[in-house]
Amino acid sequence: MMSIYRQIPSVDKILSDQNLSPFLEEHGHALLVEAVRDVLREVRKTIEMGIDSPNYDQILDKIKNKLIQETIPSLKPVINASGVMLHTNLGRAPLSNDAIAAIHSVASAYSNLEYDLEKGARGKRDVHAADLLCQLTGAEAALVVNNNAGAVMLILAALANRKKVAISRSQLVEIGGGFRIPEVMRLSGAKLHEIGTTNRTHLEDYHSAIEEGASLVLLAHQSNFRILGFTSAPDLAEITQLARENEIPTVFDLGSGALLAMEDFGLEHELTVQEALLAGVDVVSFSGDKLLGGPQAGLIVGKAELIAKIRKHPFYRALRADKLCLAALNATLLAYLKGKARQQIPILAMLSKTSQELKAKAETWQKQLGAGSVVPSLSTIGGGSLPEQEVATWCLALKPKSLSRFSRRLRQCDPAIIAKTENNQLLFDPRTVLPEQEGVLLEHLNQALSEE
Numbered sequence: 001m002m003s004i005y006r007q008i009p010s011v012d013k014i015l016s017d018q019n020l021s022p023f024l025e026e027h028g029h030a031l032l033v034e035a036v037r038d039v040l041r042e043v044r045k046t047i048e049m050g051i052d053s054p055n056y057d058q059i060l061d062k063i064k065n066k067l068i069q070e071t072i073p074s075l076k077p078v079i080n081a082s083g084v085m086l087h088t089n090l091g092r093a094p095l096s097n098d099a100i101a102a103i104h105s106v107a108s109a110y111s112n113l114e115y116d117l118e119k120g121a122r123g124k125r126d127v128h129a130a131d132l133l134c135q136l137t138g139a140e141a142a143l144v145v146n147n148n149a150g151a152v153m154l155i156l157a158a159l160a161n162r163k164k165v166a167i168s169r170s171q172l173v174e175i176g177g178g179f180r181i182p183e184v185m186r187l188s189g190a191k192l193h194e195i196g197t198t199n200r201t202h203l204e205d206y207h208s209a210i211e212e213g214a215s216l217v218l219l220a221h222q223s224n225f226r227i228l229g230f231t232s233a234p235d236l237a238e239i240t241q242l243a244r245e246n247e248i249p250t251v252f253d254l255g256s257g258a259l260l261a262m263e264d265f266g267l268e269h270e271l272t273v274q275e276a277l278l279a280g281v282d283v284v285s286f287s288g289d290k291l292l293g294g295p296q297a298g299l300i301v302g303k304a305e306l307i308a309k310i311r312k313h314p315f316y317r318a319l320r321a322d323k324l325c326l327a328a329l330n331a332t333l334l335a336y337l338k339g340k341a342r343q344q345i346p347i348l349a350m351l352s353k354t355s356q357e358l359k360a361k362a363e364t365w366q367k368q369l370g371a372g373s374v375v376p377s378l379s380t381i382g383g384g385s386l387p388e389q390e391v392a393t394w395c396l397a398l399k400p401k402s403l404s405r406f407s408r409r410l411r412q413c414d415p416a417i418i419a420k421t422e423n424n425q426l427l428f429d430p431r432t433v434l435p436e437q438e439g440v441l442l443e444h445l446n447q448a449l450s451e452e
């Protein structure tokens with residue numbers, strides 16, 4: 001028995017093997033030692049089970065593979081062929097080239113993040129997005145935090161701590177990923193004052209709430225669901241007017257926060273940030289990485305006096321946006337300012353693709369692969385953005401022997417490929433595949449099909 005174990009090389013012997021020196025150089029001593037120990041432990045187990053021990057070279061290969069596997073970056077790009085444009089699990093909006101360049105230049109050097117170059121003194125980090133946000137939305141002031149969930153929490157903590165906040169029961173929404181309006185309200189210190197019913201809320205309900213002491217009106221976008229049938233809600237302008245007459249603020253969590261008219265993209269009209277402000281909302285919050293097409297961020301725009309109050313709250317410090325986010329946001333907003341958003345911001349470029357263009361693209365793919373068929377389907381916005389809003393598309397459809405095995409095989413590609421399953425076929429929607437990923441997508445598909 002002992003003699004078999006003696007076949008196992010010692011840790012020291014392996015560590016001093018010249019064949020491993022490039023790995024020592026690349027991965028460092030500690031990781032290498034750990035990999036050697038792990039592999040030798042596995043070898044010992046194999047022997048205990050009565051299986052032949054791998055030879056010395058095989059053991060070295062196992063160690064090398066382990067080191068390579070363990071040091072692959074865990075967060076990596078994927079090819080989104082699912083047709084879901086704002087897929088929260090896939091990182092929502094891809095950034096524009098300008099935004100990526102801005103991140104690169106700010107990340108690789110010091111920056112004027114909080115330094116006023118004019119005065120040679122301390123400055124504010126929000127200037128890099130605030131003025132642009134004001135220009136684009138018509139707001140008096142703006143603030144940027146880490147994400148929209150944080151923005152809502154901060155706004156309520158700053159404006160409604162221990163105060164009653166009126167909100168319609170139809171807007172007590174859960175966005176997913178644990179964001180529930182009632183919970184966020186409670187955590188912020190605000191007192192939830194529910195009004196109306198699930199399907200109907202009237203101006204009179206807001207009126208009563210204010211009479212019963214509500215000191216803020218909160219509105220939340222029904223981002224990921226829709227109530228149909230016998231429904232009713234007052235006009236936004238009526239609500240804000242009532243609140244103004246009673247000298248209490250209105251806050252609107254817009255969720256997606258479109259700056260452009262979505263009907264120009266073949267979607268239904270979506271209340272824009274500008275329209276919400278024009279309707280008299282005092283503070284509007286929205287995400288940076290949904291329809292805006294920028295980095296993850298929570299954008300807060302509205303009345304200067306209220307924004308100043310929000311800015312002073314200690315949560316602002318805890319939730320502040322980092323320089324990479326601000327760099328990307330600045331570049332994204334500049335594209336809007338220059339009227340180039342539609343061409344330059346990937347999510348808007350995707351939305352702009354016509355059904356004919358997409359059909360032609362899917363047909364090219366089919367020709368290049370010599371496999372599959374081209375079928376009509378629907379791309380969805382997703383990301384808790386516009387409920388059930390879909391746009392017509394054309395997809396390449398493949399019918400592998402086993403859908404689950406083939407999908408799994410595609411997920412193991414580098415970059416991984418995410419398709420969608422429909423009618424027992426795997427569909428690849430050209431709308432969400434980025435132009436620079438097309439070549440590698442086809443290579444992987446070709447390879448995977450040849451192994452079928």
Ligand SMILES: *Cc1c(COP(=O)(O)O)cnc(C)c1O
Binds near residue numbers: 150288384
């Ligand atoms: C998406 C969404 C949020 C959460 O925004 P994050 O930027 O993901 O934190 C909050 N409220 C509404 C209405 C949303 O649609």
